[in-house]
Amino acid sequence: MLEGFMIGLTTAFSLTNILMVIGGCLIGTFIGMLPGLGPMSIIAIMIPVAITIGDPSAALILLAGVYYGAVFGGSTSSILINAPGVASTVATSFDGYPLTRQGKAGKALTVAAISSFAGGTIGAVLLMIFAPALASVALLFHSAEYFALMVVGLSAIAAFAGTGQVSKALLMTLLGLMLATVGEGVLFNAPRFTMGIMDLQSGIGFITLAMAMFALPEAIYLVLDPNRSKTAEGGEQGEIKELRITREEAKSIAPVIGRQSIQGFLIGVLPGAGATIASFLGYAVERNIAPKEEQEQFGKGAIKGVAAPESANNAASTGSFVPLLTLGIPGSGTTAILLGALIALNVSPGPRLMVDEPQIFWAVIISMYLGNLVLLILNLPLIPYIAKVLAVPRNYLIPFILFFTLMGAYIGQNNATELLLLVGLGVTATIFRFADYPLAPLLIGFILGPLLENNFSRAMQLYEGVSFIWERPMTLALLVIALLLVLLPSYRARRARDRAEGVADGD
Amino acid sequence: MALDRWIAIVVLLICLAYGYAAFFTMDDALPPIMRRAPIWPSSFPKVLVVGAILMTLIIILGLEKGPQKTEAADINLARLHEYKVGQALMLIGLMIAYALLLRPLGFLASTFLFLTVGSFILGERRFLMMAIVSILAAGFIWYLVDGVLGIFLRPLPGFLVGG
Numbered sequence: 001m002l003e004g005f006m007i008g009l010t011t012a013f014s015l016t017n018i019l020m021v022i023g024g025c026l027i028g029t030f031i032g033m034l035p036g037l038g039p040m041s042i043i044a045i046m047i048p049v050a051i052t053i054g055d056p057s058a059a060l061i062l063l064a065g066v067y068y069g070a071v072f073g074g075s076t077s078s079i080l081i082n083a084p085g086v087a088s089t090v091a092t093s094f095d096g097y098p099l100t101r102q103g104k105a106g107k108a109l110t111v112a113a114i115s116s117f118a119g120g121t122i123g124a125v126l127l128m129i130f131a132p133a134l135a136s137v138a139l140l141f142h143s144a145e146y147f148a149l150m151v152v153g154l155s156a157i158a159a160f161a162g163t164g165q166v167s168k169a170l171l172m173t174l175l176g177l178m179l180a181t182v183g184e185g186v187l188f189n190a191p192r193f194t195m196g197i198m199d200l201q202s203g204i205g206f207i208t209l210a211m212a213m214f215a216l217p218e219a220i221y222l223v224l225d226p227n228r229s230k231t232a233e234g235g236e237q238g239e240i241k242e243l244r245i246t247r248e249e250a251k252s253i254a255p256v257i258g259r260q261s262i263q264g265f266l267i268g269v270l271p272g273a274g275a276t277i278a279s280f281l282g283y284a285v286e287r288n289i290a291p292k293e294e295q296e297q298f299g300k301g302a303i304k305g306v307a308a309p310e311s312a313n314n315a316a317s318t319g320s321f322v323p324l325l326t327l328g329i330p331g332s333g334t335t336a337i338l339l340g341a342l343i344a345l346n347v348s349p350g351p352r353l354m355v356d357e358p359q360i361f362w363a364v365i366i367s368m369y370l371g372n373l374v375l376l377i378l379n380l381p382l383i384p385y386i387a388k389v390l391a392v393p394r395n396y397l398i399p400f401i402l403f404f405t406l407m408g409a410y411i412g413q414n415n416a417t418e419l420l421l422l423v424g425l426g427v428t429a430t431i432f433r434f435a436d437y438p439l440a441p442l443l444i445g446f447i448l449g450p451l452l453e454n455n456f457s458r459a460m461q462l463y464e465g466v467s468f469i470w471e472r473p474m475t476l477a478l479l480v481i482a483l484l485l486v487l488l489p490s491y492r493a494r495r496a497r498d499r500a501e502g503v504a505d506g507d
Numbered sequence: 508m509a510l511d512r513w514i515a516i517v518v519l520l521i522c523l524a525y526g527y528a529a530f531f532t533m534d535d536a537l538p539p540i541m542r543r544a545p546i547w548p549s550s551f552p553k554v555l556v557v558g559a560i561l562m563t564l565i566i567i568l569g570l571e572k573g574p575q576k577t578e579a580a581d582i583n584l585a586r587l588h589e590y591k592v593g594q595a596l597m598l599i600g601l602m603i604a605y606a607l608l609l610r611p612l613g614f615l616a617s618t619f620l621f622l623t624v625g626s627f628i629l630g631e632r633r634f635l636m637m638a639i640v641s642i643l644a645a646g647f648i649w650y651l652v653d654g655v656l657g658i659f660l661r662p663l664p665g666f667l668v669g670g
Contacts, residue, residue: 052656167571168511171518171562174555178525181552188548190536193528223598223629224590396640399625402602403618407648410609411658419606427599435511453551460546 004354005128008362011057012370020053020062021367025374026382028069033077033389035222037401038086039070040333041215044207045408047341056345057360061367063338068371071275071317072116072379073386075310079108080387088275088313091283095298095305102301106243111303112310113380114245115257119311120372122261123268123318128365130269131354135326138351143458144468146327148478150452153329155482156271158441166486169441172432176442179204180449199417206340208409208422209446213439214333215405216426221433222398243380245303253307256286264312268319271331275313275320282312318368325349325361328451333440336447515566522563526556597628613663618645 011017024046031042046066050059074086079096092112099108141149158169182193183203194200260282267278286308287298298305323329328350330336342349347360354361379386409422429439459468459475470476529552537547565571601624608617622641631637653660 048658049656052658165566165571167562167565171515171559171566174559174562175518177555178522178552178559181555185548190548192533192548192552193525220595220599223595224592226591393631395626395629395631398598398629399622400644402598402625403621403644406602406605407652411652411656411660414659416606416609419609420603423599423602423606431510432514435509435514437511437514456551457546460550461544464545 004132004358004362005366007359008364008366011359011363012061012366016055017058017061017363017367018370020058021065021370022374022378024062024065024067025069025072025371025379026386028066028071029073029076029375029379030069030386030389032070032073032086033386034392034397034401035077035083037404038074038214038218039067040210040337041218041405041408042066042070043334043337043341044210044215045404047207047337047344048408048411050341051344056342056347056357057363059345060338060342060347060360060364063341064364064367065371065374067317067334067338068116068120068314068368068375069379071313072113072375075112075116075313076109076383076387077390079112079306080105081390088279088316089309090276091279091309091313092306094283094309095300095302098299098301099303099306104301107245107249107303108306109383110243110245110380111249111253111306113376115253115260115307115310116314117372117376118257119261119264119314120318120375121369122258122311123265123315124365124368124372126262126265126315127318127322127368131322131326131361131365134322135351135354138327139355141351141474142472143455143462144472144475145478147452147455147459148475148482149327150329150448150455152478152482152485153271153323153331154441154445154448154452155485157331157444159485159488160274160277165436168437170486172437172439173441173445176445176447177449177452179209179442180446181453185450185453199415199421204421204446205409205413205418206337206443206447208413208418209425210337210340210443211405211409212422212425213429213443215401215408216422217430217433217439219398219401219405220426220430222394222401226394249303253304256304256307257311260286260308260312261315264315265319267312268316269322269331271323271329274332275316278316278319279309279313282308314372321364321368325353325364326351328353330444330447333443336440336444340447512567512569515563519560519563519567522556522559525552526560529553529556594628598625601625601628610661611664614649614660615645615662616664618648 012021027046028039028042031037032039043063043066046063050062053059053062071086071088074084074089075092075096078084078089078093079100082093082097082100084090084093096108096112099105154173155170158173159166180203182200184191184194184201191201263285264275264278264282267281268274283305286304287295290298290302290304294302294304317334320331320335323331324335324339328339328348330339339349347353347357405426406419406422409418410416432439460466462468463471468475469479529549533549533552534542534547541547601621605617605621608620612620619641622644623637626637626641649660649662652658653662
């Protein structure tokens with residue numbers, strides 16, 4: 001492990017990679033503050049940029065930086081104007097915004113930054129311990145287990161997708177998998193379901209689909225309902241001063257941060273749960289275990305109420321890298337997009353990653369430390385200036401959001417047909433969203449589709465049929481777990497959903 | 508009937524078409540040697556489509572009770588006319604126009620038009636400001652993508668550069 005750590009250090013501490021982290025964090029913070037562009041959309045827009053860089057470690061470091069930055073930016077707008085840019089920072093606004101109204105915006109931002117830093121750092125340490133262990137187990141897996149594991153992942157995502165109706169989430173997952181079968185597959189060299197259209201031969205671009213599923217519907221929602229895009233136009237944006245916190249305050253939030261970092265990380269590791277659930281659960285747990293007099297402060301500007309969701313959501317974001325890097329299975333929409341980016345860069349995440357390309361794996365972990373440090377020492381002092389972006393009027397903001405969405409799909413493919421496909425899929429996705437169909441499962445299904453089919457096919461070939469399901473106990477056990485996940489409705493996701501609606505999907 | 512069931516019906520029809528292709532037409536061109544293999548190109552799609560049809564039926568027949576919607580934060584379809592539907596539709600049209608005009612007009616002109624018309628649709632009337640913002644943005648982004656990232660974007664209309 002120490003050896004890997006050193007490899008990571010040398011990779012991450014090159015000048016380019018440090019610049020990548022800094023640049024990524026700044027871009028992420030900047031865009032993450034805006035309503036309508038969640039981390040998923042930002043990462044999807046940045047993918048063509050990352051691919052142009054060419055070096056997978058640098059690209060992944062950039063994207064990871066963008067991810068942390070976006071989560072941080074989301075909490076900033078939650079605190080300052082009560083408009084969470086992303087779902088995982090909704091819980092932060094419960095206490096962050098009251099603090100702003102009391103003129104303590106600076107304090108709330110500092111608590112948020114320190115909690116995020118601690119959550120992210122503790123998460124990174126846990127990742128460093130967990131991932132290699134999990135990867136060594138995963139090396140024993142065969143294609144049958146991989147197939148079953150992906151089914152478990154997809155079922156968990158459907159079960160936690162948060163609409164309360166598992167059948168809808170499952171349907172979306174299956175639709176995603178079906179969309180993935182369009183085009184020429186790796187396995188058979190024959191075009192499938194292209195309906196004779198040449199442009200479909202190579203399948204649907206995943207960036208196009210990501211934009212269509214998240215960025216475009218959110219933008220259309222912003223247009224439909226002007227109240228959603230609360231920017232600071234003439235509104236009451238708190239003056240940001242007094243960034244310091246006292247020793248007593250630091251002492252009171254330290255145990256909260258410690259608990260929530262670990263809890264958040266563990267929730268983040270589970271597929272389908274992710275940062276949103278972690279932040280709500282963290283907030284709820286801390287409120288329940290706080291002493292009576294402090295309990296009443298929650299919701300009125302308790303700094304613990306900022307510290308808990310912030311450390312939890314950052315630790316969970318880090319935790320969601322565990323299944324991605326060790327099993328190659330994304331647990332959330334954001335990590336699914338990162339998986340797509342990795343595949344585009346010719347890196348296949350999974351247990352072999354640590355053996356074959358340790359520099360990528362370790363560089364990402366080191367960059368997590370770096371990214372958290374950058375957020376704390378660089379972004380925090382800059383926040384009063386970055387927050388000016390919140391004053392951009394809606395009339396200019398929305399055309400730019402739409403334009404970036406189009407560009408994200410265009411520069412990856414340089415094909416104008418892709419734009420028409422994007423608009424078509426985006427309008428469809430908006431209609432789906434009207435009727436409460438969750439969109440993340442579709443994208444995750446789409447990205448996992450080829451992997452799922454390949455492993456399924458390989459297992460079928462090896463066992464000359466489906467007998468691998470009962471001949472391999474591990475596979476059978478995993479499939480039973482998948483079935484249970486689908487059948488047992490999740491009350492936690494329901495509770496989180498009631499509050500998380502109305503902001504950009506994703507964590 | 509609620510919108511989610513209408514959607515499920517449409518999805519069901521798509522699934523039936525997909526399923527028809529998977530079960531009946533796709534394997535016609537399969538060479539005989541491949542027919543011996545335990546897995547065919549259509550095997551996985553068949554599994555998927557059966558599952559998807561089951562799910563659409565569950566939704567159409569209302570077998571799974573959904574939770575009552577109470578959130579005010581989301582779009583309420585019953586009051587759709589209170590939202591800016593016209594603006595949204597016009598912006599969608601604008602995006603389609605952008606997709607169609609990007610090649611013939613070139614990146615700079617079409618982006619300038621897109622940003623200006625977009626703000627105009629949203630109610631902006633400070634024309635000078637709109638023009639300045641759009642020109643600067645179009646130029647800057649073109650420089651960034653073409654110059655810095657090295658991804659080619661044709662800046663000018665096709666007839667000016669002969670392509």
